[in-house]
Amino acid sequence: MIKVGIVGGSGYTGGELLRLLSLHPGAEAVCITSRKLEGRPVGDVHPHLRGISSLNFESPSASEVAERCDVVFTAVPHGTAMDWVPDLLDAGAKVVDLSADYRLPLEVFERTYGMKHRAFREAVFGMPELHPEVRGAGFVANPGCYPTGASLSVAPLVGAGLAERVVFDSKSGISGAGNAPSETSHYPNMAENVIAYKLTTHRHRAEVDQELSRLSPGIRVSFTPHVVPAIRGILTTAHLLVKDEFIGSIPDRDEISKIYRDFYRDSPFIRLVPGVPSLGAVRGSNFCDIGFEVDGSGDRIVVVSAIDNLVKGASGQAIQNMNLMMGIAETEGLWLPGGAP
Amino acid sequence: MIKVGIVGGSGYTGGELLRLLSLHPGAEAVCITSRKLEGRPVGDVHPHLRGISSLNFESPSASEVAERCDVVFTAVPHGTAMDWVPDLLDAGAKVVDLSADYRLPLEVFERTYGMKHRAFREAVFGMPELHPEVRGAGFVANPGCYPTGASLSVAPLVGAGLAERVVFDSKSGISGAGNAPSETSHYPNMAENVIAYKLTTHRHRAEVDQELSRLSPGIRVSFTPHVVPAIRGILTTAHLLVKDEFIGSIPDRDEISKIYRDFYRDSPFIRLVPGVPSLGAVRGSNFCDIGFEVDGSGDRIVVVSAIDNLVKGASGQAIQNMNLMMGIAETEGLWLPGGAP
Amino acid sequence: MIKVGIVGGSGYTGGELLRLLSLHPGAEAVCITSRKLEGRPVGDVHPHLRGISSLNFESPSASEVAERCDVVFTAVPHGTAMDWVPDLLDAGAKVVDLSADYRLPLEVFERTYGMKHRAFREAVFGMPELHPEVRGAGFVANPGCYPTGASLSVAPLVGAGLAERVVFDSKSGISGAGNAPSETSHYPNMAENVIAYKLTTHRHRAEVDQELSRLSPGIRVSFTPHVVPAIRGILTTAHLLVKDEFIGSIPDRDEISKIYRDFYRDSPFIRLVPGVPSLGAVRGSNFCDIGFEVDGSGDRIVVVSAIDNLVKGASGQAIQNMNLMMGIAETEGLWLPGGAP
Amino acid sequence: MIKVGIVGGSGYTGGELLRLLSLHPGAEAVCITSRKLEGRPVGDVHPHLRGISSLNFESPSASEVAERCDVVFTAVPHGTAMDWVPDLLDAGAKVVDLSADYRLPLEVFERTYGMKHRAFREAVFGMPELHPEVRGAGFVANPGCYPTGASLSVAPLVGAGLAERVVFDSKSGISGAGNAPSETSHYPNMAENVIAYKLTTHRHRAEVDQELSRLSPGIRVSFTPHVVPAIRGILTTAHLLVKDEFIGSIPDRDEISKIYRDFYRDSPFIRLVPGVPSLGAVRGSNFCDIGFEVDGSGDRIVVVSAIDNLVKGASGQAIQNMNLMMGIAETEGLWLPGGAP
Incomplete structure (x- = not known):
C-alpha cells in the first residue's frame, strides 16, 4: 500500500486527491496538511468526504511528511510549492507538484510568473501521454488544467x-x-x-x-x-x-x-x-x-x-503520475466512469 | 462474483446501475437489455461509460436473463415492470424492481396509478434503513426517489x-x-x-x-x-x-x-x-x-x-438492496464519496 | 417630471432602481450616492447602464439630496437607513426606504434585528395591494422580498x-x-x-x-x-x-x-x-x-x-409606491413585460 | 403610430417582438399569426406577456396582414418565409424578414441551405451599422444571430x-x-x-x-x-x-x-x-x-x-431596422438597459 501525503489540502485539488485516493486499492492518504485548519477533520471543509476520510488536517514539517509517506502531492499555490519540494525530495519522498513552480524551465518560469525561483529543480513534465519518462521518475511537475x-x-x-x-x-x-x-x-x-x-x-x-x-x-x-x-x-x-x-x-x-x-x-x-x-x-x-x-x-x-479540470486537469493526472512513478498500473484506482448525467 | 442483469438499460437509472457496478468489486453487469437499442454498445447511449463497459444492449427473454444472472434490476417504466418481474422470479433470479409496480399494496397501487395490476407479487420495500427484512430477500421493490x-x-x-x-x-x-x-x-x-x-x-x-x-x-x-x-x-x-x-x-x-x-x-x-x-x-x-x-x-x-436522486434515490439504493439480498456487506461497492465541488 | 434620488446606489437594488427609472416617462433619477464610489460613473458598477444613465456617484448630505429631489429611495443596509431617513423627511423629501428599518413596530424591529433603533418614525408599509394608504403617503417602508x-x-x-x-x-x-x-x-x-x-x-x-x-x-x-x-x-x-x-x-x-x-x-x-x-x-x-x-x-x-425579487420584491415595488405617493398612475413606467425566455 | 404585424408569432423571436413593441411609443403590434394557435391569446404561449398584450393568434392571408399593417415581421423558419414575403411586399407592406431566406445572394442561399428558392427578391441586409441603406428601405433581411x-x-x-x-x-x-x-x-x-x-x-x-x-x-x-x-x-x-x-x-x-x-x-x-x-x-x-x-x-x-441573441441578434435588430425603414429615430423604443444582474 502506497502511503500518500497531501501538502495543502484545503482546496479543490486537495479534496479531489482525497476523493480519488479513497477509491484507489493500492494507495492510501495518510497525511494532509493545512496550517490554518490544523486539527480539524477533513469533512469540515470537504463535506462530501464525511465518513469516507477520517483524516484531520495537520501542520507538520516537510521532513515529517516525507518520513511518513512514499509519495507526496504538493497542492499549494505557485510560489509556495518551492518552499516544500526540495525538502520533501531531499528527505526521500517522491513528489508530484500540482503547482506551476516546476513545469517550465527556470528562465521561462521567472519571466512568465514574474518572480524569482528560490529553489529550482529539474522535474519531469507530468503528462504521461507525451512523457513516458514519468515512469519511475522521482519528481514530476503536474501540468496545468x-x-x-x-x-x-x-x-x-x-x-x-x-x-x-x-x-x-x-x-x-x-x-x-x-x-x-x-x-x-x-x-x-x-x-x-x-x-x-x-x-x-x-x-x-x-x-x-x-x-x-x-x-x-x-x-x-x-x-x-x-x-x-x-x-x-x-x-x-x-x-x-x-x-x-x-x-x-x-x-x-x-x-x-x-x-x-x-x-x-x-x-x-x-x-x-x-x-x-x-x-x-x-x-x-x-x-x-x-x-x-x-x-x-x-x-x-x-x-x-x-x-x-479537477481530475485529468489536476488531481487525477497527479495520481496517474503517481501510479507510473511507483511502477504500478497506470489506470490503478483511476478507471472510473464519468458521472453523467 | 455476483452476475447482474439490467432490464431496460437505456435510461438514466440503467446508466447509473452500470456506472456503480463498474466500481463494485463483488458484482458484474453481464447483461443489459433494450429492445430499440439491440446490438449497440452501451457507450453510444451512455458516453461516460465508453471504455468502462463493453456490454452491448440485448433483447433477450426474461428466462434468458434469469438464467445468466443472479440478480436482475428492472429499470423499466411502471406498468412495464409487471411484464418482467414474475417471469424473472419464477426463473429463479433475485429481483430488484426500480419501477413503482410493487411498492404499494395492490389496491393502493391500482388507485394511485389508475391502472389494473396484471401480475401482482409481494415485495419487500427496499429501504434498508426502515426494512431490515431486505437482508436475504428474493424480491425487493426499490422506493421512489x-x-x-x-x-x-x-x-x-x-x-x-x-x-x-x-x-x-x-x-x-x-x-x-x-x-x-x-x-x-x-x-x-x-x-x-x-x-x-x-x-x-x-x-x-x-x-x-x-x-x-x-x-x-x-x-x-x-x-x-x-x-x-x-x-x-x-x-x-x-x-x-x-x-x-x-x-x-x-x-x-x-x-x-x-x-x-x-x-x-x-x-x-x-x-x-x-x-x-x-x-x-x-x-x-x-x-x-x-x-x-x-x-x-x-x-x-x-x-x-x-x-x-439517481443513487440513493434509485440505482445506488438498488445496489444496496442487492448487497443485502446476496448476503454481502451493505456498503460493498457503494462506499463512494460525493463528487463535490 | 418627478426628481428622484437614490441613497446607496452601488448594490443590486440601486442598479435596478436606475434601470426601471430609465423606462419611466414621468420620473428621472437625478442623484445617486455612494461614498466609496464618489465621482465614478454608474456604468462602472452597473455595466448594463452604460449609455443609459450618465449619472456619477456622489456623496452629498441628506439635506442636499432632499433639496434636489422630490422622492428619495434609501437603498442602504438596515441599520444605516435610520441615519438618513429622518433628515430626508425633515428636509421635505418623500422617502421610500428599501431597508428593514421601518417595516416593523419599534419593539418588534429591535427584537428581530437585535439592535437599538436610533431614529424611529412611523411609516406606511409599502405593499399597495394590502395598504391603500400608500397613496399620498410621505414615508413608506418598502417590504422585504x-x-x-x-x-x-x-x-x-x-x-x-x-x-x-x-x-x-x-x-x-x-x-x-x-x-x-x-x-x-x-x-x-x-x-x-x-x-x-x-x-x-x-x-x-x-x-x-x-x-x-x-x-x-x-x-x-x-x-x-x-x-x-x-x-x-x-x-x-x-x-x-x-x-x-x-x-x-x-x-x-x-x-x-x-x-x-x-x-x-x-x-x-x-x-x-x-x-x-x-x-x-x-x-x-x-x-x-x-x-x-x-x-x-x-x-x-x-x-x-x-x-x-429585485423588482416586485424591491425596486419595482418601490417605484410603484412612489407613483402612488406622488399621485400618478400606479403602473406608470412599470407596465413592463417579463423577460422570458 | 406604426401598425405592425408578426407572421409566425409562436416562437421566441415572435414573443420578443411583442415584448419590445410593448415598450415602443411609436409602434403597435396589431396582428400576430400562428396557424396552429389560431384563436388563442398570446399569453397562453408567452406567459410573460399576460396582461401586456391582449392579442390573439390569427391565421390570415398575407394580403390581409399587409392591409392592416405598415410593417410586417416574418418570424417563420427559413424555407417558409419565401411563401409570405413576396405577397406581403406586393400588397404594399414594408417587410423585415427574420429568416435566412433573403440574407444571401440567390446562388449562395441555394448552395448553403441546400434548397431551391421559390420566390427570390433583393433585400437590404439589415445590419444598420454596416448598411446605412436600411434607412427608408422597403424590404430588409434581418441578419442571423x-x-x-x-x-x-x-x-x-x-x-x-x-x-x-x-x-x-x-x-x-x-x-x-x-x-x-x-x-x-x-x-x-x-x-x-x-x-x-x-x-x-x-x-x-x-x-x-x-x-x-x-x-x-x-x-x-x-x-x-x-x-x-x-x-x-x-x-x-x-x-x-x-x-x-x-x-x-x-x-x-x-x-x-x-x-x-x-x-x-x-x-x-x-x-x-x-x-x-x-x-x-x-x-x-x-x-x-x-x-x-x-x-x-x-x-x-x-x-x-x-x-x-434574441434582441440585437434577432427581434431588437428587426425593430431597429423598422425604425430606420419608417424614418423614425433608430433608437425609438429600443433604448433599453440590459437586465443585469
Missing part, C-alpha cells in the same frame, strides 16, 4: 507536422479558479454568462507552447481562456491551421483518426469519440475525450477535447 | 411519536424526469426557474404515507414536489408539526440528535450533519445527509435531507 | 378566514443576497444545489406575520427560505392549512378564484394564472403571478406565487 | 485592412435553438456543459463571409459555434490574425480604439467597453458591447463582442 486539454487535443497532428499554428479557445468550469469566492465566481456574475479573460496573456500558454514546440519546432500557439457556467470541466476548441503545403490536401477523416490512434495507442485515458465530446461524459473521471472535423475550406482542422 | 429523501428525513422523529403532521416540500434535480426531452426539461424553461408541479397529487405521496404510517398510525402527510435547475439531487424540506402534547416541550437539539443516532445506528449511509445538508456533498454517492432545526415557536421541527 | 411573495400569495384566503396556519417554503434567486461574493454565492457551491438556511429564524418572518395577522388575528405563520441556482426570482410555496371548521368543506376552485379576483380587483400587478406560475414569466417585471390547488385531502390549499 | 455578433466585432478592423484571417469562436445561449425541446436543450445535457457543434459547417458562416468580404475582399473567415448553459446571449471571440505586413506593427490600443470609435460614430447601439464585455450587461437589450486586446506576439488581435 488548460495545457492538459489543449496539448492532448492536437499533439498527434502537431507531431505529424501538419500545423502551422493552433488557436486554442478554451472554456473552463469555474472550479478552476479555486474555492475562494470572487467577483468572477459570484453566481449572479457567472450564471447565464461566458467570461473571457486574459485574452492574450494567460500564463498557461507557456506550457502549451513548450509541449507543442517539442513536437514541432517553430509552431505558433495562441491561447484564449473563458469561464462558463459549469462547476467542472474544460472544453478546448483547437483551431489548427495547417501549413501551406497541406492546404487543400489535408489527410482525410480516416487518416487523421489513424494518426490519433497510433499516437495514443498506449494511452488508456484518451478516448477518440465519434462526433463532438462533451463535459458530462468525462465529469469526475480521468478521461480526455477528443473529436475533430476537417474544414471543407481545406486549411483548418477543428479539434475539440473534453476533460474534467 | 422522493419517498426515499422524505421518509428518511423524519422517520426517527415520526417513530418517536412526535409528529402530528409532516408537510414535505421537495426540490429535485431534473434528471428525475428521465432522459427524454420535454417542455419542463427544456433549458430555457428550467434554467433560472423553480417549477412546482402536482402541488397536491404526486403519486409518490402514497409511498411516504405508507412508510410513515407504519411508524406512526394516523399521521398526516402532505407532499409538494418541485424541480430546480440542477441535474441531480433531491433536497427535502420536512416541516414537521408536532402533536399538541409536545407543543412548547419539543426535545432539544441534543435529544433529537440522539433519537437520530439511535434510530440509524446500523445505517451507514445516513449522515447526520451539523448545519444544513447540501446536494454537492452527496452528488454521485449513496449517502443521505440530514440536518434539522427546532422552531423557537415550539411547534415545528424543520428537517432537511439531501440525496442524489 | 420574501414577505412580498409570501403575503401576496395567501392574503385573500387569510382575509377570508380560511387559514389556521400557513407554512411558507420559499425559493429565492441568489441576487437577494446582494452583490458581494460569499461562500453561498460562490458558483461551485450554488450551482446544482439548493441551499436551505435559517430554517426557522429568518427575520422576514416577522413581516409576514405582521401582515397576515392584520388579516386574521391569531394565524400561525412558519417560514423557511432557500436559495436556488437562479439569479432572480422568488417562488413561494404556501402550504395553507385550513381551520378545522373548513376541513372537508374547502371552497372549490372557482370560489377560491373568485376570492382572489375580488380581493385583487384593484391590483394591476397581480396575475392569477391557470396552472403554476414560473419565474421566467415575471423576470424583470413588477408582476406577482399566483396559482393554487386544493388538496384532495380537504385540509390544505397549496398556493404558489412568483415574483422577481 | 451569430453573424451579428461576429461581423460587428471586427468590422472596423477588417475595414481598416488589418486582417488576413478571422477565426470566430462563438458561444451562444440555447434559446437560439428555439422553443422546441431537443436532445441539446435537455437540461441534463446542456447544464454543466459546453456543446460545440457544426465545427466547420454552420450556415451562418456565409453571412459573416459576405459582410467581411465586402469590407476586405479575400479575407478568410472561419466560424465554429458552441452552445453554453445560458438562456440568452452570444459571446463571440474573434481571433483576428493580421496580414503579414502588420506583424509586429499592429496599431496600439489607442489607435485601435479610435478605429472603432470612428467606424461606429453613428451607431448608438455599439458600446466599446474597457475590459471584456459580458452577457449580463446586454441581456434583454439591443446593445452590442465590444472589447479587445492586442496579443503581445504581434500577430493577433482578440476581440470579444456580447449581444443578446
Whole structure:
C-alpha cells in the first residue's frame, strides 16, 4: 500500500486527491496538511468526504511528511510549492507538484510568473501521454488544467507536422479558479454568462507552447481562456491551421483518426469519440475525450477535447503520475466512469 | 462474483446501475437489455461509460436473463415492470424492481396509478434503513426517489411519536424526469426557474404515507414536489408539526440528535450533519445527509435531507438492496464519496 | 417630471432602481450616492447602464439630496437607513426606504434585528395591494422580498378566514443576497444545489406575520427560505392549512378564484394564472403571478406565487409606491413585460 | 403610430417582438399569426406577456396582414418565409424578414441551405451599422444571430485592412435553438456543459463571409459555434490574425480604439467597453458591447463582442431596422438597459 501525503489540502485539488485516493486499492492518504485548519477533520471543509476520510488536517514539517509517506502531492499555490519540494525530495519522498513552480524551465518560469525561483529543480513534465519518462521518475511537475486539454487535443497532428499554428479557445468550469469566492465566481456574475479573460496573456500558454514546440519546432500557439457556467470541466476548441503545403490536401477523416490512434495507442485515458465530446461524459473521471472535423475550406482542422479540470486537469493526472512513478498500473484506482448525467 | 442483469438499460437509472457496478468489486453487469437499442454498445447511449463497459444492449427473454444472472434490476417504466418481474422470479433470479409496480399494496397501487395490476407479487420495500427484512430477500421493490429523501428525513422523529403532521416540500434535480426531452426539461424553461408541479397529487405521496404510517398510525402527510435547475439531487424540506402534547416541550437539539443516532445506528449511509445538508456533498454517492432545526415557536421541527436522486434515490439504493439480498456487506461497492465541488 | 434620488446606489437594488427609472416617462433619477464610489460613473458598477444613465456617484448630505429631489429611495443596509431617513423627511423629501428599518413596530424591529433603533418614525408599509394608504403617503417602508411573495400569495384566503396556519417554503434567486461574493454565492457551491438556511429564524418572518395577522388575528405563520441556482426570482410555496371548521368543506376552485379576483380587483400587478406560475414569466417585471390547488385531502390549499425579487420584491415595488405617493398612475413606467425566455 | 404585424408569432423571436413593441411609443403590434394557435391569446404561449398584450393568434392571408399593417415581421423558419414575403411586399407592406431566406445572394442561399428558392427578391441586409441603406428601405433581411455578433466585432478592423484571417469562436445561449425541446436543450445535457457543434459547417458562416468580404475582399473567415448553459446571449471571440505586413506593427490600443470609435460614430447601439464585455450587461437589450486586446506576439488581435441573441441578434435588430425603414429615430423604443444582474 502506497502511503500518500497531501501538502495543502484545503482546496479543490486537495479534496479531489482525497476523493480519488479513497477509491484507489493500492494507495492510501495518510497525511494532509493545512496550517490554518490544523486539527480539524477533513469533512469540515470537504463535506462530501464525511465518513469516507477520517483524516484531520495537520501542520507538520516537510521532513515529517516525507518520513511518513512514499509519495507526496504538493497542492499549494505557485510560489509556495518551492518552499516544500526540495525538502520533501531531499528527505526521500517522491513528489508530484500540482503547482506551476516546476513545469517550465527556470528562465521561462521567472519571466512568465514574474518572480524569482528560490529553489529550482529539474522535474519531469507530468503528462504521461507525451512523457513516458514519468515512469519511475522521482519528481514530476503536474501540468496545468488548460495545457492538459489543449496539448492532448492536437499533439498527434502537431507531431505529424501538419500545423502551422493552433488557436486554442478554451472554456473552463469555474472550479478552476479555486474555492475562494470572487467577483468572477459570484453566481449572479457567472450564471447565464461566458467570461473571457486574459485574452492574450494567460500564463498557461507557456506550457502549451513548450509541449507543442517539442513536437514541432517553430509552431505558433495562441491561447484564449473563458469561464462558463459549469462547476467542472474544460472544453478546448483547437483551431489548427495547417501549413501551406497541406492546404487543400489535408489527410482525410480516416487518416487523421489513424494518426490519433497510433499516437495514443498506449494511452488508456484518451478516448477518440465519434462526433463532438462533451463535459458530462468525462465529469469526475480521468478521461480526455477528443473529436475533430476537417474544414471543407481545406486549411483548418477543428479539434475539440473534453476533460474534467479537477481530475485529468489536476488531481487525477497527479495520481496517474503517481501510479507510473511507483511502477504500478497506470489506470490503478483511476478507471472510473464519468458521472453523467 | 455476483452476475447482474439490467432490464431496460437505456435510461438514466440503467446508466447509473452500470456506472456503480463498474466500481463494485463483488458484482458484474453481464447483461443489459433494450429492445430499440439491440446490438449497440452501451457507450453510444451512455458516453461516460465508453471504455468502462463493453456490454452491448440485448433483447433477450426474461428466462434468458434469469438464467445468466443472479440478480436482475428492472429499470423499466411502471406498468412495464409487471411484464418482467414474475417471469424473472419464477426463473429463479433475485429481483430488484426500480419501477413503482410493487411498492404499494395492490389496491393502493391500482388507485394511485389508475391502472389494473396484471401480475401482482409481494415485495419487500427496499429501504434498508426502515426494512431490515431486505437482508436475504428474493424480491425487493426499490422506493421512489422522493419517498426515499422524505421518509428518511423524519422517520426517527415520526417513530418517536412526535409528529402530528409532516408537510414535505421537495426540490429535485431534473434528471428525475428521465432522459427524454420535454417542455419542463427544456433549458430555457428550467434554467433560472423553480417549477412546482402536482402541488397536491404526486403519486409518490402514497409511498411516504405508507412508510410513515407504519411508524406512526394516523399521521398526516402532505407532499409538494418541485424541480430546480440542477441535474441531480433531491433536497427535502420536512416541516414537521408536532402533536399538541409536545407543543412548547419539543426535545432539544441534543435529544433529537440522539433519537437520530439511535434510530440509524446500523445505517451507514445516513449522515447526520451539523448545519444544513447540501446536494454537492452527496452528488454521485449513496449517502443521505440530514440536518434539522427546532422552531423557537415550539411547534415545528424543520428537517432537511439531501440525496442524489439517481443513487440513493434509485440505482445506488438498488445496489444496496442487492448487497443485502446476496448476503454481502451493505456498503460493498457503494462506499463512494460525493463528487463535490 | 418627478426628481428622484437614490441613497446607496452601488448594490443590486440601486442598479435596478436606475434601470426601471430609465423606462419611466414621468420620473428621472437625478442623484445617486455612494461614498466609496464618489465621482465614478454608474456604468462602472452597473455595466448594463452604460449609455443609459450618465449619472456619477456622489456623496452629498441628506439635506442636499432632499433639496434636489422630490422622492428619495434609501437603498442602504438596515441599520444605516435610520441615519438618513429622518433628515430626508425633515428636509421635505418623500422617502421610500428599501431597508428593514421601518417595516416593523419599534419593539418588534429591535427584537428581530437585535439592535437599538436610533431614529424611529412611523411609516406606511409599502405593499399597495394590502395598504391603500400608500397613496399620498410621505414615508413608506418598502417590504422585504420574501414577505412580498409570501403575503401576496395567501392574503385573500387569510382575509377570508380560511387559514389556521400557513407554512411558507420559499425559493429565492441568489441576487437577494446582494452583490458581494460569499461562500453561498460562490458558483461551485450554488450551482446544482439548493441551499436551505435559517430554517426557522429568518427575520422576514416577522413581516409576514405582521401582515397576515392584520388579516386574521391569531394565524400561525412558519417560514423557511432557500436559495436556488437562479439569479432572480422568488417562488413561494404556501402550504395553507385550513381551520378545522373548513376541513372537508374547502371552497372549490372557482370560489377560491373568485376570492382572489375580488380581493385583487384593484391590483394591476397581480396575475392569477391557470396552472403554476414560473419565474421566467415575471423576470424583470413588477408582476406577482399566483396559482393554487386544493388538496384532495380537504385540509390544505397549496398556493404558489412568483415574483422577481429585485423588482416586485424591491425596486419595482418601490417605484410603484412612489407613483402612488406622488399621485400618478400606479403602473406608470412599470407596465413592463417579463423577460422570458 | 406604426401598425405592425408578426407572421409566425409562436416562437421566441415572435414573443420578443411583442415584448419590445410593448415598450415602443411609436409602434403597435396589431396582428400576430400562428396557424396552429389560431384563436388563442398570446399569453397562453408567452406567459410573460399576460396582461401586456391582449392579442390573439390569427391565421390570415398575407394580403390581409399587409392591409392592416405598415410593417410586417416574418418570424417563420427559413424555407417558409419565401411563401409570405413576396405577397406581403406586393400588397404594399414594408417587410423585415427574420429568416435566412433573403440574407444571401440567390446562388449562395441555394448552395448553403441546400434548397431551391421559390420566390427570390433583393433585400437590404439589415445590419444598420454596416448598411446605412436600411434607412427608408422597403424590404430588409434581418441578419442571423451569430453573424451579428461576429461581423460587428471586427468590422472596423477588417475595414481598416488589418486582417488576413478571422477565426470566430462563438458561444451562444440555447434559446437560439428555439422553443422546441431537443436532445441539446435537455437540461441534463446542456447544464454543466459546453456543446460545440457544426465545427466547420454552420450556415451562418456565409453571412459573416459576405459582410467581411465586402469590407476586405479575400479575407478568410472561419466560424465554429458552441452552445453554453445560458438562456440568452452570444459571446463571440474573434481571433483576428493580421496580414503579414502588420506583424509586429499592429496599431496600439489607442489607435485601435479610435478605429472603432470612428467606424461606429453613428451607431448608438455599439458600446466599446474597457475590459471584456459580458452577457449580463446586454441581456434583454439591443446593445452590442465590444472589447479587445492586442496579443503581445504581434500577430493577433482578440476581440470579444456580447449581444443578446434574441434582441440585437434577432427581434431588437428587426425593430431597429423598422425604425430606420419608417424614418423614425433608430433608437425609438429600443433604448433599453440590459437586465443585469
